[in-house]
Amino acid sequence: MNLIQYAVSVTMISVIWVQMPSGADSESPVPLVVYQWNLLEFEWPNDTVKQANKASGEYIPNNSAINGIKLYKDKVFVTVPRLFPGVPSTLNVLVNVISPDMTSYNVASSNMPSLNVTLLRPYPNWEMQTLWNCDALQRVQSMEVDPHAGLMWIVDTGYRENMGNPAPGYRDVTTVPKDACPPKIIIFDINKHSIVHKYTFPSSVTGVGRFYLNDIVLGFENGAARYAYISDTLAFKIVVYDYKTDSSWAYSHPNMAADPVYMKLTIGNDTTTLVTGINGIALSPDYQYLYYSSVAGVGLHQIKTSVLISARGDNVKFAAAVRTIGSKVSPGDGMAYGSAHNLYYSALGKNGIYKWDVRKDLGSTGSFDSVEMKTQAKFVSDARMEWVDTLVIDGAGFLWFSTSRLNKLFSEGGVQRYEPNFYIWKVYVGDTNYMTAANPTLGAGSTPASILIISLSALFAAYLV
Numbered sequence: 001m002n003l004i005q006y007a008v009s010v011t012m013i014s015v016i017w018v019q020m021p022s023g024a025d026s027e028s029p030v031p032l033v034v035y036q037w038n039l040l041e042f043e044w045p046n047d048t049v050k051q052a053n054k055a056s057g058e059y060i061p062n063n064s065a066i067n068g069i070k071l072y073k074d075k076v077f078v079t080v081p082r083l084f085p086g087v088p089s090t091l092n093v094l095v096n097v098i099s100p101d102m103t104s105y106n107v108a109s110s111n112m113p114s115l116n117v118t119l120l121r122p123y124p125n126w127e128m129q130t131l132w133n134c135d136a137l138q139r140v141q142s143m144e145v146d147p148h149a150g151l152m153w154i155v156d157t158g159y160r161e162n163m164g165n166p167a168p169g170y171r172d173v174t175t176v177p178k179d180a181c182p183p184k185i186i187i188f189d190i191n192k193h194s195i196v197h198k199y200t201f202p203s204s205v206t207g208v209g210r211f212y213l214n215d216i217v218l219g220f221e222n223g224a225a226r227y228a229y230i231s232d233t234l235a236f237k238i239v240v241y242d243y244k245t246d247s248s249w250a251y252s253h254p255n256m257a258a259d260p261v262y263m264k265l266t267i268g269n270d271t272t273t274l275v276t277g278i279n280g281i282a283l284s285p286d287y288q289y290l291y292y293s294s295v296a297g298v299g300l301h302q303i304k305t306s307v308l309i310s311a312r313g314d315n316v317k318f319a320a321a322v323r324t325i326g327s328k329v330s331p332g333d334g335m336a337y338g339s340a341h342n343l344y345y346s347a348l349g350k351n352g353i354y355k356w357d358v359r360k361d362l363g364s365t366g367s368f369d370s371v372e373m374k375t376q377a378k379f380v381s382d383a384r385m386e387w388v389d390t391l392v393i394d395g396a397g398f399l400w401f402s403t404s405r406l407n408k409l410f411s412e413g414g415v416q417r418y419e420p421n422f423y424i425w426k427v428y429v430g431d432t433n434y435m436t437a438a439n440p441t442l443g444a445g446s447t448p449a450s451i452l453i454i455s456l457s458a459l460f461a462a463y464l465v
């Protein structure tokens with residue numbers, strides 16, 4: 001096969017169910033490649049528009065990488081954060097199309113037969129991807145889907161200064177404009193296809209200039225999503241948004257920063273300098289404990305949501321309550337916590353995912369208030385899992401995850417069109433999404449201690465009012 005044919009054969013055939021060779025251990029989980037791309041393909045109105053965008057530099061094919069992934073019913077939503085210029089659409093839904101004409105695709109050859117291609121369809125539409133229009137989406141890294149209400153909570157940090165890595169050998173990202181639009185959250189009804197609510201964060205919460213609203217989880221109250229907990233990877237904060245009162249506040253703590261010890265990360269032939277702090281966050285299924293880590297760092301930290309809610313940005317109260325509960329085997333990006341109390345986390349240096357069975361380590365007290373991560377185990381790993389980015393558990397027992405190859409995207413050579421760069425995988429875990437029970441019954445997690453927390457936070461709330 002020549003290079004073009006090879007590229008087409010490995011990229012464009014959309015849904016590829018690759019059975020991994022099963023190892024000696026018959027119990028070991030088998031990850032499946034659900035989608036893979038060399039370069040991402042967007043669904044343009046027509047080829048004229050696509051070529052015009054290419055000519056103007058508004059579309060630069062090798063600058064787009066899938067990062068975020070969330071699911072709703074049979075839909076797969078993905079984000080392509082605008083980390084470099086030329087990303088046409090930052091939030092998308094995957095669609096399969098049979099293309100009769102491959103000429104316009106990035107790896108196409110004009111005499112190829114029609115293929116079943118997975119495209120990124122701008123979500124909710126092209127208009128919402130317009131740069132410089134602050135009502136539209138500027139740079140979306142993450143979103144969360146409330147599976148009960150069918151609402152997507154979209155976090156848009158604005159099109160702003162990039163990671164700004166000054167290391168030699170890095171692509172220059174300093175040309176990206178600064179502070180074009182303020183950061184916001186948009187709540188979108190997937191079934192009705194309409195915006196339900198928009199909230200713009202005040203600069204008193206997010207700051208100005210260098211910040212990056214990154215990952216989001218939702219806390220439920222009385223069966224409805226009320227709180228969004230959001231990591232800020234460059235200002236090193238946890239931002240809390242309360243939908244009910246339409247207000248927000250934030251916390252910062254030294255353990256949210258980038259740890260200088262872990263700033264150099266080698267994946268394959270690429271050594272990346274990490275300047276990024278708190279990123280992956282996860283919430284327990286009773287919505288009572290938030291877990292987080294920095295990308296540059298291995299510490300796993302736990303904070304009670306009752307504190308996040310009641311202390312309203314008081315860093316002293318936060319510092320008194322946060323606990324570092326263990327060390328991960330490697331720096332990581334995303335995390336996901338299942339309703340059976342398993343924490344899955346991206347292990348960047350290990351090209352895979354590690355698993356912590358949280359209940360195993362509850363110890364003699366049996367309380368999540370004193371749990372420490374003592375047992376963690378490799379869950380999956382594969383040479384192709386370069387930069388496990390975002391993890392999400394569906395309602396049917398599968399963990400889905402994206403591998404974004406950011407090590408390559410940020411390297412001098414960037415991503416190349418002749419090899420697979422981006423994958424979406426799934427693997428059976430026999431667990432369900434942390435939001436499966438909107439109104440969790442008071443179970444093992446709700447010891448008398450946690451009931452006390454609830455009443456204490458009610459007390460705080462009353463005190464604050």
Ligand SMILES: *[C@@H]1O[C@H](CO)[C@@H](O)[C@H](O)[C@H]1NC(C)=O
Nearest residue numbers: 014015016096097098116117
């Ligand atoms: C294209 O692939 C998708 C995913 O496997 C499948 O659901 C769809 O039926 C395929 N379309 C055609 C026309 O074969």
Ligand SMILES: *[C@@H]1O[C@H](CO)[C@@H](O)[C@H](O)[C@H]1NC(C)=O
Nearest residue numbers: 044045046047048049050126
């Ligand atoms: C392509 O799409 C654009 C935008 O929808 C439209 O204005 C234009 O007329 C279309 N061009 C062709 C050749 O279909």
Ligand SMILES: *[C@@H]1O[C@H](CO)[C@@H](O)[C@H](O)[C@H]1NC(C)=O
Nearest residue numbers: 267268269270383384386408
């Ligand atoms: C590293 O570079 C060498 C030499 O170019 C190449 O053969 C090898 O495949 C690369 N390894 C990875 C993991 O990309």
Ligand SMILES: *[C@@H]1O[C@H](CO)[C@@H](O)[C@H](O)[C@H]1NC(C)=O
Nearest residue numbers: 060061062063412413414415
């Ligand atoms: C991306 O593609 C453009 C246009 O083909 C090319 O000029 C540029 O060198 C590529 N950048 C990287 C980092 O590969």
